[in-house]
Amino acid sequence: MPKYYAIVGQSLEVIDNSKKPTRPKGYIKMKYESPSPEHIASDTGDWILPEPQPVVTANETDTENAS
Numbered sequence: 001m002p003k004y005y006a007i008v009g010q011s012l013e014v015i016d017n018s019k020k021p022t023r024p025k026g027y028i029k030m031k032y033e034s035p036s037p038e039h040i041a042s043d044t045g046d047w048i049l050p051e052p053q054p055v056v057t058a059n060e061t062d063t064e065n066a067s
Contacts, residue, residue, distance in 0.1 A: 004030035006041035013041075 005014040005027040013034045014024055023029055031045045039047035 002033075004033050006030050006034070006047075008041050008043045011037055011040050 003016045003021040003023075005016065005023055006012060007027055011034065013030070014027060015033070016022065028041065028043065029045060030041060030047065032047070034041075034047050038049060040050050042048045
């Protein structure tokens with residue numbers, strides 16, 4: 001049975017199929033395989049979808065003060 005490892009806050013996943021799995025340094029053991037590339041590892045070992053970040057746009061005042 002494979003073991004799944006990931007870095008908290010990232011979507012990179014390591015799958016270890018060896019008989020004696022070893023957790024890579026800096027990784028945590030995940031409860032299951034990542035459901036999609038959009039999911040990131042949580043510190044509980046679950047895969048979560050990150051909260052959408054607000055889009056920041058510069059308004060005219062900001063661009064005038066930037067010069």
